[in-house]
Amino acid sequence: MANPQVLLADLNAGRCSNVAEVRLLRYWEARNVRKGGELMSVDMLFVDENSTLTQGSVSANRQLRFRKRLSEGSLYTLTGFDVTRSNTNFRLCDAPFSIRFNEGTSLEKITASARPIPTELFRFMPYGRLLELANTGKQLPDIIGELSAIRSTITDRIAGAQRVMLTLRLESGENVCVSMFDSLALAFHTKFDSYGREPKVIIATGVNPKIVGGRLFLNATSSTHLYFDSETAAGKKLFDTLPGHGAVPGESTSKVVHAQKIEPMTLSELNQFIITAESQIIEFLCTAKVTGIQQDEGWCYIGCSGCSKKLVREISSFTCLSCNETNAVAALRYRVALSVSDNTDTASFLAFDTEMAKLTNLQASEAAQIVGIGVDAQVDTELPQSLADIVGKTYTFQLKLNDFNFSSKHQTFTISRIFPERVLAPMPAFVVTEDGTVPADAQAGDLPHGTIGNVGITSTGADKPTTSDASTGKRPPPAKDQDDDDKTAPKKAHVE
Structure with a gap:
């Protein structure tokens, strides 16, 4: 006797022996970035006939x-799985439960279904909602917009140094920036180069909204998939509203604003450059040994838990001018001045919270505590061992120079990324799936506090050229993400 059918919305915690008929929308890898990218699981997103989204996962073993x-895009019957409560952070769907494959799980592909299961479903959110979600880590929504600009930096495939910034114009008129790093950036370029033309419309799934320096950024996560123009019904709908259906005869203006290599420099060349060159925004790579940590101004500061800006100390509270919050929650943040040298010269580099936390595997709040509040607040200034241990080691530093660096007041260079070794980053591995599509297997990128990295499969989109009218659902998304520099200027295009 066949097992009864069950809808995703009707799942209850425990072992489920009923049969769920679903469509696999997307899947990606979850990796632990603190263990060298060790595979933890393959995660996926299912949808059923009621347009209910549910996340699934199968462990590495x-x-x-x-x-x-x-x-991706195929129909399945699923039975014999475990139902567990969903994580409340970085959510890809609103379902209270998630599916976990076990030793008795059966996943069988079917060619057709009598049930009207959507062929695509996205969780697009208005601009105001994206602002509300920024820096909360609660939801990972999807975004759709008209492509206005592409900015990218290329660094000889040095691990971690790639990035792409897409400026998308929403239907409501606002411009947003979608940022991709490392192998996700490489995968985007591979898809972009093979597409044959510059896309007019882009959909990015599972992005993590962040506000950095007062600007909204949508960071791609390892669950992020990209779709161009008419590769989806939702994209085609917007594409067809553009002048000439997005194809303007004779148009030659490229959306690629900049694609420049970040050049390596010695410290001597760097120090000479700021004296002789014109003021500009530019980035360089410098490999140098850390010879000491300057402690004149300490190694940390009391910052806002939301935006990371330095807080103003009031009599009995903290004020964040950036967030306009008069009773801000304080959090300890790294601000570390490094003395560095190579065989040509010496210099001072300044590193902030994100990069130091990743380098030491220790949050500033774990290394010391804030005692008191407001003007009475104090922080232990003794140098943590985790910072002392980096002295004597050699790193490759990605430095971002701006107008300040070319002024007479310049004393330090701000670090935007730190790489333990100058190793070539692996290109994404490409595999052909059963339906003939070629997804790009991206590597783990930056994630909130460097915990778990999901490695996404950046789809070519050719696997789902569909016209389902149920394709543009409006549910909020989950997943996991990637971080911004909280202190330095937001990660943006190279020379402007």
Whole structure:
């Protein structure tokens, strides 16, 4: 006797022996960035006939059994799985429960279904909602917009130094910036180069809204998939509203604003450059040894837990001018001045919270505590061992120079990324799925506090050229993400 059918919305915690008929929308890898990118699981997003989105996961030790069966856009029957409560952070869907594959799980592909299961479903959110979600880590929404500009930096595939910034114009008129780093950036370029033309419309799924320096950024996460123009019904709908359906005869203006290599420099060349060159915004790579940590101004500061800006100390509270919050929640943040040298010269580099936390695997709040509040607040100034341990080690530093660096007041260079070794980053691996599509297997990028990295499969979009009228659902998304520099200027295009 066949097992009864169950809808995703009707799942309850425990082992489920009923049959769920679903469509696999997307899947990606979850990796632990603190353990060298060790594979933890393969995660996926399912939808059923009621347009209910539910996240699924198969652990690393079972993923080989199911991996070859996974085909984005295909229909499946799913039974014998565990139902567990969903994580409340970085959500890709609103379902209270998630699906976990176990030793008895059956996943069988079917060619057709009598049930009207959507062929695509996105969780687009208005600009105001994106602002509300910024820096909360609660939801990872999807975004759709008209492509206005592409900014990218290329660094000889040095691990971690790639980035792409897409400026998208929303239908409501606002411009937003979608940022991609490392192998996700490389995967975007691969898809972009093979597409044959510059896309007019882009959909990015599972982005993490962040406000940095007062600007909204939508950071791609490892669950992020990109779709161009008419590769989806939602994209085609917007594409068809553009002048000439997005194809303007004779148009030659490129949306690629900048694609420049970040050049390596010695310290001597760097120090000479700021004396002789014109004031500009530019980035360089310098490999140098840390010879000491300057402690004249300490190694940390009391910052806003939301935007990371330095707080103003009031009599009995903290004020964040950036957030306009008179009773801000304080958090300890790194501000570390490094003395560095190579065989040509010496210099002072300044590193902030994000990069130092990743380098030391220790949050500033774990290394010391804030005692008191307001004007009475104090922080232990003793140098943590985790910082002392980096003295004597050699790193490759990505430095961002701005107008200040070319002034007479310049004393330090601000670090935007730190790489332990100058190693070539692996290109994304490309595999052909069962339906003939070629997804790009991206590597783990920056994630909130460097915990778990999901490695996404950046789809070519050719696997889902669909016209379902149920394709543009308005539910909010989940997933996991990627971080911004909280102190330095937002990660943006190279020379402007």
